[in-house]
Amino acid sequence: MDGNSHDTGTDPVVVALGGNTLLGERGPWTMDEQLAVIERTARQISDAIDAGHDIVLTHGNGPQVGNLLLQQERVSETPQLPLDVLVAETQAQIGYLLQQALDNELTDSPDFMTVVTQVVVDEDDPAFQNPTKPVGPFYTEAEAVEKSFETRKVSTGDRPYRRVVPSPEPVELVEGDEIARLVRRRNLVISAGGGGVPVVRESGLRGVEAVVDKDKSSQLLAEELDADTLVILTDVEFAYVNYTTPDQRPLHRISTEKLRAHLEAGEFGEGSMQPKIEACLRFVERGGERAVITSPDRLRDALAGEAGTQIRA
Amino acid sequence: MDGNSHDTGTDPVVVALGGNTLLGERGPWTMDEQLAVIERTARQISDAIDAGHDIVLTHGNGPQVGNLLLQQERVSETPQLPLDVLVAETQAQIGYLLQQALDNELTDSPDFMTVVTQVVVDEDDPAFQNPTKPVGPFYTEAEAVEKSFETRKVSTGDRPYRRVVPSPEPVELVEGDEIARLVRRRNLVISAGGGGVPVVRESGLRGVEAVVDKDKSSQLLAEELDADTLVILTDVEFAYVNYTTPDQRPLHRISTEKLRAHLEAGEFGEGSMQPKIEACLRFVERGGERAVITSPDRLRDALAGEAGTQIRA
Numbered sequence: 335m336d337g338n339s340h341d342t343g344t345d346p347v348v349v350a351l352g353g354n355t356l357l358g359e360r361g362p363w364t365m366d367e368q369l370a371v372i373e374r375t376a377r378q379i380s381d382a383i384d385a386g387h388d389i390v391l392t393h394g395n396g397p398q399v400g401n402l403l404l405q406q407e408r409v410s411e412t413p414q415l416p417l418d419v420l421v422a423e424t425q426a427q428i429g430y431l432l433q434q435a436l437d438n439e440l441t442d443s444p445d446f447m448t449v450v451t452q453v454v455v456d457e458d459d460p461a462f463q464n465p466t467k468p469v470g471p472f473y474t475e476a477e478a479v480e481k482s483f484e485t486r487k488v489s490t491g492d493r494p495y496r497r498v499v500p501s502p503e504p505v506e507l508v509e510g511d512e513i514a515r516l517v518r519r520r521n522l523v524i525s526a527g528g529g530g531v532p533v534v535r536e537s538g539l540r541g542v543e544a545v546v547d548k549d550k551s552s553q554l555l556a557e558e559l560d561a562d563t564l565v566i567l568t569d570v571e572f573a574y575v576n577y578t579t580p581d582q583r584p585l586h587r588i589s590t591e592k593l594r595a596h597l598e599a600g601e602f603g604e605g606s607m608q609p610k611i612e613a614c615l616r617f618v619e620r621g622g623e624r625a626v627i628t629s630p631d632r633l634r635d636a637l638a639g640e641a642g643t644q645i646r647a
Numbered sequence: 648m649d650g651n652s653h654d655t656g657t658d659p660v661v662v663a664l665g666g667n668t669l670l671g672e673r674g675p676w677t678m679d680e681q682l683a684v685i686e687r688t689a690r691q692i693s694d695a696i697d698a699g700h701d702i703v704l705t706h707g708n709g710p711q712v713g714n715l716l717l718q719q720e721r722v723s724e725t726p727q728l729p730l731d732v733l734v735a736e737t738q739a740q741i742g743y744l745l746q747q748a749l750d751n752e753l754t755d756s757p758d759f760m761t762v763v764t765q766v767v768v769d770e771d772d773p774a775f776q777n778p779t780k781p782v783g784p785f786y787t788e789a790e791a792v793e794k795s796f797e798t799r800k801v802s803t804g805d806r807p808y809r810r811v812v813p814s815p816e817p818v819e820l821v822e823g824d825e826i827a828r829l830v831r832r833r834n835l836v837i838s839a840g841g842g843g844v845p846v847v848r849e850s851g852l853r854g855v856e857a858v859v860d861k862d863k864s865s866q867l868l869a870e871e872l873d874a875d876t877l878v879i880l881t882d883v884e885f886a887y888v889n890y891t892t893p894d895q896r897p898l899h900r901i902s903t904e905k906l907r908a909h910l911e912a913g914e915f916g917e918g919s920m921q922p923k924i925e926a927c928l929r930f931v932e933r934g935g936e937r938a939v940i941t942s943p944d945r946l947r948d949a950l951a952g953e954a955g956t957q958i959r960a
Contacts, residue, residue, distance in 0.1 A: 365729060401725040405718035412714040416678060419740055426739030426763045427732055430844055430854075434765065437821065438851030447825050450739045450761035452747065508750065512760050512834060521825060531743055538751030541743075 345562035346517050350552035351393040352568045355630045356428060376435035378630045387637050390517055392552045395424035395528030403470030418531050418541030425450055425527035432524055446522040452508035453530025453546050459502035467545045468496040500544040504551045510558045517559055526551045549613035562623040566610045571629045573643040575601045585643045590618050593645055614645050658875035659830050663865035664706040665881045668943045669741060689748035691943045700950050703830055705865045708737035708841030716783030731844050731854030738763055738840035745837055759835040765821035766843025766859050772815035780858045781809040813857040817864045823871045830872055839864045862926035875936040879923045884942045886956040888914045898956045903931050906958055927958050
């Protein structure tokens with residue numbers, strides 16, 4: 335095979351950026367606020383790159399796709415685009431801001447590239463019979479019953495309803511081979527944003543109204559790239575047992591066996607820490623060397639094994 | 648240099664898709680209508696690829712970025728993103744739909760990739776002193792005077808005003824080297840959509856509220872790729888002299904010298920055919936072998952030299 339002279343000596347590290355690495359506190363935010371958060375995240379990532387790690391980035395998109403859903407719902411004279419198209423839009427929205435901030439930090443390295451990424455899901459995935467993932471704006475009960483899509487009561491107060499969509503398992507990254515080739519040639523790549531644009535494979539590819547969990551897609555990307563480490567960045571330095579109780583205890587180094595026992599005991603918050611733990615377990619149980627959960631400011635130390643929750647077989 | 652074994656034997660062809668290759672008749676359209684148009688365009692492009700041409704795609708984004716501007720203007724509780732971020736979003740919106748439709752046509756070739764592309768402009772470009780490019784929704788005079796951005800009367804009727812933004816010259820594609828490497832290795836690439844995301848280079852890169860003409864960016868891309876042909880697809884098979892008069896005459900084969908004389912005589916519509924002619928002239932005058940203006944249904948024949956307006960030195 336040609337190109338071996340450019341191949342990386344070290345295996346790549348897939349780093350999944352959570353929403354808090356892209357936005358500040360929840361709630362309304364301005365472009366300047368978003369840029370400040372993204373620039374801080376870019377510095378933390380470039381520190382890790384400077385330390386010699388070959389980093390491949392993925393990211394979430396919850397607030398961003400929610401804003402696009404709200405906007406098009408309110409403006410009836412513009413086309414109502416399906417969710418897959420909106421997920422694609424957020425890949426470039428976030429990818430552009432990240433690649434620019436990273437290019438500004440990493441003046442000596444090749445530029446980061448954002449690759450629009452489709453992820454194949456199985457149209458027989460049971461998730462399509464049971465939509466559970468809340469997306470977009472909150473509605474009153476009266477508004478919710480009028481919607482043409484499925485809604486569910488997800489909180490309390492005046493507007494407790496949200497649209498729910500299926501969250502099927504990721505099966506294959508359509509652009510996976512191309513991304514792997516880029517990474518082998520030491521291109522810096524941002525891909526699979528928002529979990530990837532969900533598509534089913536029939537006679538050809540077709541977008542579907544669903545959202546794929548970004549931690550699961552990051553795990554799949556790490557597996558397809560033969561990454562040695564999967565890092566999931568979130569707003570806490572560690573995963574905890576007995577979280578928010580007096581017995582709260584951070585997990586430092588832990589085996590997959592012990593971590594799975596905690597998971598099965600229901601120790602981790604559904605929709606928050608639980609999917610991250612599941613993605614990490616899947617990665618290591620299928621042969622990955624190490625999975626890490628930590629906060630962006632601890633990324634470099636965590637890659638050195640000195641911070642965060644370190645999960646190994 | 649490694650990788651020569653995968654380099655292309657033929658020089659690439661840059662094909663710029665105009666708005667009509669992505670949308671049907673002007674006016675409101677549904678997602679199904681847009682998909683039908685994109686699928687037809689994908690068939691025409693795949694015909695040309697099957698005929699042996701190494702095609703690199705770029706595309707416009709006028710209606711799409713206009714919809715995003717309208718949506719966020721109407722929904723004050725979502726962040727008001729600057730124009731550069733919205734241009735990025737349209738790159739993935741259109742790129743995703745195109746790459747999926749092309750993947751479905753080209754089952755034996757590698758997958759198409761959409762690369763989010765920044766284009767550097769000069770912050771001293773005189774365009775920044777004189778915004779001329781209309782974008783987004785139409786306003787009444789009363790609405791226009793209240794806007795925080797520059798507006799201009801661009802038509803007649805009740806809502807003759809639109810926002811106008813600078814349209815500076817493209818200087819450099821930030822991801823140009825990466826795109827060139829992909830193309831040399833026969834990856835199929837969609838890039839520089841909507842003319843590219845406009846940025847200035849100060850201490851680092853910074854997005855600016857502007858729109859770069861997509862035909863000019865396509866010319867720059869073609870030049871950076873050492874393409875032998877630049878094709879600009881539009882809604883007519885030929886460029887015409889005396890267009891829409893009884894003396895209307897299509898241009899078949901024409902030299903840059905003769906074409907420049909027609910341009911200087913004001914033969915081509917400002918904001919429609921004129922920028923296409925200018926981009927074609929610039930490409931051939933700077934050493935490109937051939938530029939072509941034609942409609943998508945004539946692409947394959949035009950690449951064989953048998954259709955469209957063929958411009959050579």
